[in-house]
Amino acid sequence: MSQPVVVAEALGRRYGRRQVLDGVSFEVGPGEVFGVVGPDGAGKTTLLQILAAILRPTTGSCRVLGEDVRRASERVQARIGYMSQGFSLYDKLTVAENIAFAADIRDVPPAALAERRTRLLAMAGLERFEARREGQLSGGMRKKLALCANLIHEPPLLILDEPSLGVDPLSRRELWRILDQAKADGRSIVFATSYMDEADASDRVLLLRDGRPLAIGAPADLRSQAKGRVYRVVTADPGPTERQLSANPEVISFQRRAGDELRVQMRSQAPPRLSGDARAEAAEPSMEDVFTVASAPPPAPVGTAEPAPPERPATTAAPDVIVAEGVARRFGDFKAVDDVTLSVAPGEVLGLLGPNGAGKTTLIRILCGLLAPSAGRARVAGFDVAGQSEAVRARIGYMSQRFSLYPDLSARENLLFFARAYGVPRAELKARIAWAAARAGLEGEGEETVSSLSGATRQRLALACAMVHRPQVLFLDEPTSGVDPLSRFRFWRLIAALAADGVGVVVTTHYLEEATFCDRLGLMMDGRLIALGPLADLTAELGLETATVEDVFLGFIARERAARRAA
Amino acid sequence: MKLRRLLAFSRKEVIEISRDRFTIGVALFMPVMMLFLFVYGITLDVENAPLMVVDHDKSAASRELQARFVNSGYFMLKAAPEDERAAEHALMRGETRAALFIPKGFARRLGRGDGAPVQFVVDGTYASTAAILSAYGRAILYAFPGELRLPVQPEVRVWYNPQLRSRNFIVPGLFAVILMAFPPLLTALAVSREKELGTIAQIYASPLTRGEFIAGKLLPYAGIAFLELLIVVIGGLVWFQVPVRGSLTLLLAVGLLYVVCTVSIGLLVSTLVRTQLAAMLTALIVTLMPAFLFSGFIYPIFTMPAGFQIYASAFPTRYFLELSRGIVLRGAGLRELWPNVAVLAAYTVVVFAIAAWRFRKRIA
Numbered sequence: 001m002s003q004p005v006v007v008a009e010a011l012g013r014r015y016g017r018r019q020v021l022d023g024v025s026f027e028v029g030p031g032e033v034f035g036v037v038g039p040d041g042a043g044k045t046t047l048l049q050i051l052a053a054i055l056r057p058t059t060g061s062c063r064v065l066g067e068d069v070r071r072a073s074e075r076v077q078a079r080i081g082y083m084s085q086g087f088s089l090y091d092k093l094t095v096a097e098n099i100a101f102a103a104d105i106r107d108v109p110p111a112a113l114a115e116r117r118t119r120l121l122a123m124a125g126l127e128r129f130e131a132r133r134e135g136q137l138s139g140g141m142r143k144k145l146a147l148c149a150n151l152i153h154e155p156p157l158l159i160l161d162e163p164s165l166g167v168d169p170l171s172r173r174e175l176w177r178i179l180d181q182a183k184a185d186g187r188s189i190v191f192a193t194s195y196m197d198e199a200d201a202s203d204r205v206l207l208l209r210d211g212r213p214l215a216i217g218a219p220a221d222l223r224s225q226a227k228g229r230v231y232r233v234v235t236a237d238p239g240p241t242e243r244q245l246s247a248n249p250e251v252i253s254f255q256r257r258a259g260d261e262l263r264v265q266m267r268s269q270a271p272p273r274l275s276g277d278a279r280a281e282a283a284e285p286s287m288e289d290v291f292t293v294a295s296a297p298p299p300a301p302v303g304t305a306e307p308a309p310p311e312r313p314a315t316t317a318a319p320d321v322i323v324a325e326g327v328a329r330r331f332g333d334f335k336a337v338d339d340v341t342l343s344v345a346p347g348e349v350l351g352l353l354g355p356n357g358a359g360k361t362t363l364i365r366i367l368c369g370l371l372a373p374s375a376g377r378a379r380v381a382g383f384d385v386a387g388q389s390e391a392v393r394a395r396i397g398y399m400s401q402r403f404s405l406y407p408d409l410s411a412r413e414n415l416l417f418f419a420r421a422y423g424v425p426r427a428e429l430k431a432r433i434a435w436a437a438a439r440a441g442l443e444g445e446g447e448e449t450v451s452s453l454s455g456a457t458r459q460r461l462a463l464a465c466a467m468v469h470r471p472q473v474l475f476l477d478e479p480t481s482g483v484d485p486l487s488r489f490r491f492w493r494l495i496a497a498l499a500a501d502g503v504g505v506v507v508t509t510h511y512l513e514e515a516t517f518c519d520r521l522g523l524m525m526d527g528r529l530i531a532l533g534p535l536a537d538l539t540a541e542l543g544l545e546t547a548t549v550e551d552v553f554l555g556f557i558a559r560e561r562a563a564r565r566a567a
Numbered sequence: 568m569k570l571r572r573l574l575a576f577s578r579k580e581v582i583e584i585s586r587d588r589f590t591i592g593v594a595l596f597m598p599v600m601m602l603f604l605f606v607y608g609i610t611l612d613v614e615n616a617p618l619m620v621v622d623h624d625k626s627a628a629s630r631e632l633q634a635r636f637v638n639s640g641y642f643m644l645k646a647a648p649e650d651e652r653a654a655e656h657a658l659m660r661g662e663t664r665a666a667l668f669i670p671k672g673f674a675r676r677l678g679r680g681d682g683a684p685v686q687f688v689v690d691g692t693y694a695s696t697a698a699i700l701s702a703y704g705r706a707i708l709y710a711f712p713g714e715l716r717l718p719v720q721p722e723v724r725v726w727y728n729p730q731l732r733s734r735n736f737i738v739p740g741l742f743a744v745i746l747m748a749f750p751p752l753l754t755a756l757a758v759s760r761e762k763e764l765g766t767i768a769q770i771y772a773s774p775l776t777r778g779e780f781i782a783g784k785l786l787p788y789a790g791i792a793f794l795e796l797l798i799v800v801i802g803g804l805v806w807f808q809v810p811v812r813g814s815l816t817l818l819l820a821v822g823l824l825y826v827v828c829t830v831s832i833g834l835l836v837s838t839l840v841r842t843q844l845a846a847m848l849t850a851l852i853v854t855l856m857p858a859f860l861f862s863g864f865i866y867p868i869f870t871m872p873a874g875f876q877i878y879a880s881a882f883p884t885r886y887f888l889e890l891s892r893g894i895v896l897r898g899a900g901l902r903e904l905w906p907n908v909a910v911l912a913a914y915t916v917v918v919f920a921i922a923a924w925r926f927r928k929r930i931a
Contacts, residue, residue, distance in 0.1 A: 015931070054771040055930045074776070077928060082772035086765050092586040093579065104575030105775045133586075149769070159772075 035202030081150030091135025140171020168355030351518030456487030576783030754833025812898030
């Protein structure tokens with residue numbers, strides 16, 4: 001291998017007293033695709049900004065394209081392509097103007113510009129939109145355009161910060177096709193992601209957590225290291241098995257998938273001991289499993305482990321807690337939600353999946369009585385969302401994307417505020433708060449201010465606040481966004497426990513793999529519900545045997561497109 | 568510095584501005600609105616001040632004195648109550664600004680050539696108005712019934728603005744204030760918007776140098792600011808008919824220097840803050856407030872305590888304001904005004920240099 005493109009040695013970065021990156025060392029070779037994988041707050045963005053020479057490391061050293069990022073930052077900046085998180089182009093400029101601007105400030109020879117622009121835009125499927133303003137493109141198209149703008153000067157190294165965050169599965173595949181081409185052209189790529197499955201697309205990955213490296217290596221090697229520690233448990237009655245697993249200190253984590261299948265990660269290379277009909281068989285570790293195994297916390301002392309999941313009651317013939325018929329919402333000419341019909345039974349978990357802008361949040365706001373539908377009817381907990389929104393809001397719990405907690409209040413004060421705001425009787429306050437905290441798996445964090453809590457703890461506190469008034473229906477809008485797998489698994493177990501109590505749950509997520517935790521799925525695209533049902537049924541509907549959630553989603557998108565073209 | 572990169576950056580800025588209604592509104596509409604509001608709204612002239620007269624003499628002479636007050640145009644007769652207390656109450660309630668008390672025997676004593684006392688009371692709540700009203704009242708009284716022959720024969724002339732039209736004074740002052748109010752605000756917002764939206768990361772990770780960045784932002788915004796200058800100058804000179812005694816070319820030339828200076832202040836502000844909100848507040852505090860209060864726009868600097876005179880000298884508005892009034896009102900030229908031009912030029916260079924030095928192609 002010739003000269004490495006990136007040489008990072010013991011990189012660290014501090015903001016004030018907070019150490020956001022610590023002791024990260026790695027090399028990236030020419031033409032290599034290097035993935036930096038970790039949850040929000042792991043230090044991915046900080047690391048990428050250091051590589052792009054737009055942030056000075058506080059410790060360690062780093063050479064990019066042979067230049068020191070401290071001393072020769074301008075030379076590094078001039079030669080790389082760097083795509084920051086979110087939308088990094090100018091929304092008031094057209095596609096062509098954005099590309100021309102990128103070319104001009106990056107010294108692209110005018111003679112080469114036309115040919116490169118045509119080729120890149122064709123590859124991104126944007127050639128028909130040259131005259132359209134960037135702000136009027138879909139999220140996926142904006143990301144692809146940003147990538148084109150960063151390839152226009154043909155940089156030897158591309159640095160991409162969460163390129164596919166919140167992008168629909170189709171655009172995500174197209175984005176990766178462009179990246180594959182860039183790799184074929186000999187460019188090195190360093191990208192960050194919180195989607196574990198994307199790590200498999202890289203030659204080597206660096207797993208980051210809390211600013212520290214957990215593991216580094218080729219995905220296949222990392223997976224084989226985790227071999228023998230990941231098991232699939234099949235049982236007819238998962239309830240007792242789950243209780244056994246949560247009592248076992250050797251178990252790092254376990255997740256119930258659809259079809260009453262359990263997946264278990266172990267501390268050592270031995271299957272969990274199980275009684276009854278439960279069978280554990282070794283499973284092929286996924287990147288998520290690798291991360292879970294690598295970030296295993298020390299075993300919890302006896303007695304402080306989370307409460308065992310309760311027995312799931314037999315489904316009763318209780319009336320549905322959500323009934324929506326032909327619900328639609330327009331904003332001007334834009335149809336945010338279009339003709340959605342669905343129902344949720346008590347104790348059922350419905351997952352709404354879709355890219356950013358698909359209408360998930362708008363639909364949830366309508367069902368919460370926060371936004372009136374412009375057409376259709378919906379009843380939640382027996383009340384009409386448009387006419388009786390007060391009654392609806394008293395019976396639901398809503399946890400928004402940004403966890404609307406008060407950062408300067410303590411966890412207990414937040415709970416107290418929400419309990420009072422929802423009208424919990426004074427005499428019951430104390431007991432109810434204790435109940436909600438226990439249900440959400442909060443332990444000793446009561447007196448700490450929210451701003452000092454970790455993302456995962458905040459997430460559970462937000463859940464406690466949303467259910468302190470014992471709602472019949474719980475709406476969770478992207479509750480697991482950017483949280484590490486271990487905490488996400490734990491959160492899903494809490495949701496399952498709530499459902500077992502008879503609460504109807506609607507969850508939105510853009511982690512497609514989380515779909516397997518839901519009883520039924522609703523796939524959303526451009527405001528429409530393009531599929532609804534259990535994952536197994538949806539897979540069968542497409543005539544597939546086994547398929548990933550992404551395949552299923554893509555299958556329904558293709559079907560929807562074909563139907564629209566025919567119409 | 569590469570011209571192609573700089574121009575590309577400026578061109579991008581111009582396209583964005585031309586497609587943003589808010590920026591165009593603030594850039595072109597607000598200055599015109601401010602010009603009209605201030606010229607019509609702020610008038611330092613005192614006309615038709617309400618006056619109460621308590622006339623106990625009821626003679627031809629006392630009626631003639633009343634008539635002189637009203638006919639001067641500075642006062643209008645609010646009421647003529649029978650007793651003093653009614654007038655005192657009116658003063659207390661703020662219904663009248665001044666009161667004239669004429670005692671019994673006024674005409675008789677006047678005829679005898681004895682001193683005929685009258686009392687003229689002015690409400691001193693608004694000190695500057697009170698000073699003007701008492702001067703007007705005194706002038707009317709001294710000239711009654713005929714011109715007084717004093718041993719010294721003063722010949723007082725008001726130069727440069729003989730009719731003391733306050734708009735002749737306000738309009739050239741507004742040139743300075745308006746160009747300090749909006750261009751820095753727009754510029755600071757433009758840079759902090761890029762920081763807030765994250766588009767600036769693309770600029771950091773590119774060959775564009777910081778000089779090119781600063782100059783590329785300065786060019787279009789200085790252009791807009793100069794357009795603002797043209798608009799308010801034309802508005803002031805044509806609509807409000809303020810005569811320009813000096814050279815219009817000189818006014819526009821120093822105006823160009825001034826807008827480069829104010830836009831540089833906006834750039835400097837944008838290097839100090841991260842968000843648009845902070846940019847807006849900082850810009851208002853460092854530009855608009857001192858421009859109104861400590862530039863001599865309304866309150867003259869030479870009457871301020873020494874400390875505040877130094878404070879006022881720290882902002883460029885006073886220098887351009889003196890230039891603007893000097894050229895428009897006094898017809899002064901470079902021969903008289905060069906020190907101010909020199910200070911303004913030095914100021915601009917320093918602010919631009921600090922802004923360029925502060926701007927880093929780094930996240931933190």
